[in-house]
Amino acid sequence: MNAPDVATTSAPPRQGQAGSSPAVELVGVTKRFDDVIAVDNVNLRINDGEFFSLLGPSGCGKTTTLRMIAGLEFPTHGSIRIHDEQMSLRPPNKRPVNTVFQSYALFPHMSVRDNIAFGLQMKKVDRHTIGSRVTEAVQLVRLGGMEHRRPKQLSGGQQQRVALARALVNHPQVLLLDEPLGALDLKLRKAMQLELKELQERVGITFVYVTHDQEEALTMSDRIGVMDDGRLLQVGTPEEIYERPATRMVADFIGETNFLPIVVTELDRARIEGGQEIIIGGDGTPGTKTTLTIRPEKMRITAPREPVPEGDNQLLGTLHRRVYLGNALALEVTAGAVRLRVRQGSAAQVHRFRDGDEVAVLWSPADAAVLED
Amino acid sequence: MSAPTAPPTLVPKLEDGTGEELEHAATRADSRRGALLALPGFAYLFLFFALPLGIVFVYSFATRSSTGRTILGQWSVDSYTRLIDPFVLQIAWRSFALAAAATALCLLVGYPFAYYIATRSPRVRGLLLVMVMIPFWSNFLVRTYAWRVILGSDGPVSRLTELVGIGQTRLMFTSTAVMIGLVYGYLPFMILPLYASIERLDFSLVEAGRDLYASGWEAFRRITWPLSRAGVIAGSILVFIPSFGAYVTPEILGGSRTTMLGSFIVRQFLAARDWPFGSSLSFVVMIAMLVAALVYFRVGGKTL
Numbered sequence: 001m002n003a004p005d006v007a008t009t010s011a012p013p014r015q016g017q018a019g020s021s022p023a024v025e026l027v028g029v030t031k032r033f034d035d036v037i038a039v040d041n042v043n044l045r046i047n048d049g050e051f052f053s054l055l056g057p058s059g060c061g062k063t064t065t066l067r068m069i070a071g072l073e074f075p076t077h078g079s080i081r082i083h084d085e086q087m088s089l090r091p092p093n094k095r096p097v098n099t100v101f102q103s104y105a106l107f108p109h110m111s112v113r114d115n116i117a118f119g120l121q122m123k124k125v126d127r128h129t130i131g132s133r134v135t136e137a138v139q140l141v142r143l144g145g146m147e148h149r150r151p152k153q154l155s156g157g158q159q160q161r162v163a164l165a166r167a168l169v170n171h172p173q174v175l176l177l178d179e180p181l182g183a184l185d186l187k188l189r190k191a192m193q194l195e196l197k198e199l200q201e202r203v204g205i206t207f208v209y210v211t212h213d214q215e216e217a218l219t220m221s222d223r224i225g226v227m228d229d230g231r232l233l234q235v236g237t238p239e240e241i242y243e244r245p246a247t248r249m250v251a252d253f254i255g256e257t258n259f260l261p262i263v264v265t266e267l268d269r270a271r272i273e274g275g276q277e278i279i280i281g282g283d284g285t286p287g288t289k290t291t292l293t294i295r296p297e298k299m300r301i302t303a304p305r306e307p308v309p310e311g312d313n314q315l316l317g318t319l320h321r322r323v324y325l326g327n328a329l330a331l332e333v334t335a336g337a338v339r340l341r342v343r344q345g346s347a348a349q350v351h352r353f354r355d356g357d358e359v360a361v362l363w364s365p366a367d368a369a370v371l372e373d
Numbered sequence: 374m375s376a377p378t379a380p381p382t383l384v385p386k387l388e389d390g391t392g393e394e395l396e397h398a399a400t401r402a403d404s405r406r407g408a409l410l411a412l413p414g415f416a417y418l419f420l421f422f423a424l425p426l427g428i429v430f431v432y433s434f435a436t437r438s439s440t441g442r443t444i445l446g447q448w449s450v451d452s453y454t455r456l457i458d459p460f461v462l463q464i465a466w467r468s469f470a471l472a473a474a475a476t477a478l479c480l481l482v483g484y485p486f487a488y489y490i491a492t493r494s495p496r497v498r499g500l501l502l503v504m505v506m507i508p509f510w511s512n513f514l515v516r517t518y519a520w521r522v523i524l525g526s527d528g529p530v531s532r533l534t535e536l537v538g539i540g541q542t543r544l545m546f547t548s549t550a551v552m553i554g555l556v557y558g559y560l561p562f563m564i565l566p567l568y569a570s571i572e573r574l575d576f577s578l579v580e581a582g583r584d585l586y587a588s589g590w591e592a593f594r595r596i597t598w599p600l601s602r603a604g605v606i607a608g609s610i611l612v613f614i615p616s617f618g619a620y621v622t623p624e625i626l627g628g629s630r631t632t633m634l635g636s637f638i639v640r641q642f643l644a645a646r647d648w649p650f651g652s653s654l655s656f657v658v659m660i661a662m663l664v665a666a667l668v669y670f671r672v673g674g675k676t677l
Contacts, residue, residue, distance in 0.1 A: 093586045118587075
């Protein structure tokens with residue numbers, strides 16, 4: 001076990017200071033394949049040193065966006081800048097970015113060492129420097145002793161590290177990662193998530209990470225951009241994306257949630273369609289029909305006659321179903337026309353309710369979000 | 374008188390024994406079945422390949438009577454010592470050079486074409502592959518004779534050069550004509566294995582190379598080419614071997630100064646009635662090809 005002392009591994013200095021130019025800037029970027037619009041007018045600024053995730057279901061255009069930043073696709077319209085340098089039509093070999101591919105794309109006919117050295121060789125870096133930088137990269141991803149193996153002789157996790165080292169050894173300004181953990185099993189994936197995040201903080205390189213796994217994005221990212229159908233729907237920190245989703249799709253894609261159709265009646269009041277009046281956070285425009293979203297774990301279940309804390313909303317309904325989840329309890333409550341999904345820690349007070357019982361569902365207006373669409 | 378009762382473990386032991394026996398029986402049956410399946414092939418190859426080859430080997434040590442009869446029983450290595458005759462070596466060298474040049478030309482023409490096919494949509498791919506194989510549907514002899522018309526002094530090639538002003542061309546009966554014929558005849562054998570290996574290539578590897586600062590050319594040199602080498606090796610062997618021993622093409626398109634080994638061997642058996650010499654020649658050529666192919670595979674395989 002000669003794991004290198006991680007702390008002593010020299011890392012390139014964090015590039016740029018706060019307020020410097022964005023690492024990546026997309027302005028009105030559109031990509032059309034024949035009749036299909038894969039990416040539709042995306043505007044995005046990714047800050048220097050940031051761990052940014054592009055999140056969305058498959059076919060949403062996130063990979064195409066990444067490939068355009070890498071130069072493997074060219075945008076139909078719009079411009080791509082990296083540190084204020086125009087990139088849109090520049091070939092991939094002339095861009096200061098490197099990619100970790102989904103299937104790793106390791107060169108099967110080269111050793112681990114030759115794989116990692118490839119980029120530096122192409123850049124015509126002198127042999128001595130290549131030697132020391134490859135050794136450094138091998139230690140960074142803890143692959144010491146594997147240098148002479150072929151990719152096929154490595155496990156999935158090890159191949160993943162080679163792909164990382166092969167990109168990082170070039171000290172790119174931006175590292176692009178296309179679902180790099182997709183091929184790993186769940187346990188290894190969890191471990192690699194933390195390791196990747198740690199690595200990113202250590203090397204200080206901007207990471208642009210493409211994933212369809214919302215949990216992965218929430219765990220690792222500084223900011224997330226949610227994409228669907230070629231469009232960028234919302235950009236924000238994991239908290240913002242989760243707590244205050246802008247659209248129904250974002251709320252639905254990130255975790256479980258409830259949707260209540262409402263009509264705004266006052267600045268902070270709304271009426272559930274065909275139901276009672278509730279308090280909403282924020283500033284609604286009276287008269288608009290919209291949707292309120294509340295996460296199941298943000299709601300509480302009490303007995304109907306229990307006092308309601310000042311400012312909270314209360315909906316009366318019937319307990320419909322309870323599912324025991326081990327660390328939590330999932331409940332379904334029918335309140336008028338709406339069915340609410342509520343999640344509670346297995347507190348004893350919830351256990352006293354039986355299916356068919358009259359219950360009250362409580363939530364604080366601050367925990368619910370009014371959707372834009 | 375206290376006979377101990379047999380332990381009940383006897384039953385599983387018995388089962389173990391039968392299990393092992395069954396396994397052996399299954400293995401035996403399996404190899405028997407395998408042998409049976411291969412039998413027709415073995416029989417055919419033995420009767421019509423190994424046995425005649427043995428006869429050729431025996432004949433190569435026989436002597437030729439003055440009337441051209443082969444005398445078995447008077448064994449000698451004369452027909453082998455005659456192989457180093459400069460005339461024979463010249464023909465061998467010419468065969469080698471023509472076959473090597475035809476192979477190189479096939480590779481040069483075939484690689485880009487195979488790459489083109491492999492990168493088309495599946496439907497276009499199928500169509501192009503059929504087009505590559507269409508020539509096989511007509512007789513090789515007829516197709517080679519067609520080249521006589523094309524390359525002849527009043528053929529289209531000659532007329533075209535005359536029109537351009539370089540005068541008539543005399544391609545027929547030259548080594549150029551033989552080479553054109555060889556490339557034409559064996560190009561599909563180069564294209565098909567090349568196509569197979571390029572089609573299998575994971576193009577995300579090329580993208581990875583480009584992403585790692587390789588220019589288009591460097592990406593080809595460092596990634597596409599080495600990863601399609603299996604096809605290059607297979608194609609080269611499939612073109613070189615039949616070209617080296619070609620008979621029909623040099624016979625029809627070549628002249629007396631472009632004799633290749635195939636024609637020379639045939640001449641020993643027919644015109645010269647020198648079976649021992651023809652036999653030794655055949656045998657040595659075959660061994661040389663075998664060794665060359667093995668070395669080629671070994672070297673190519675190592676760098677793969």
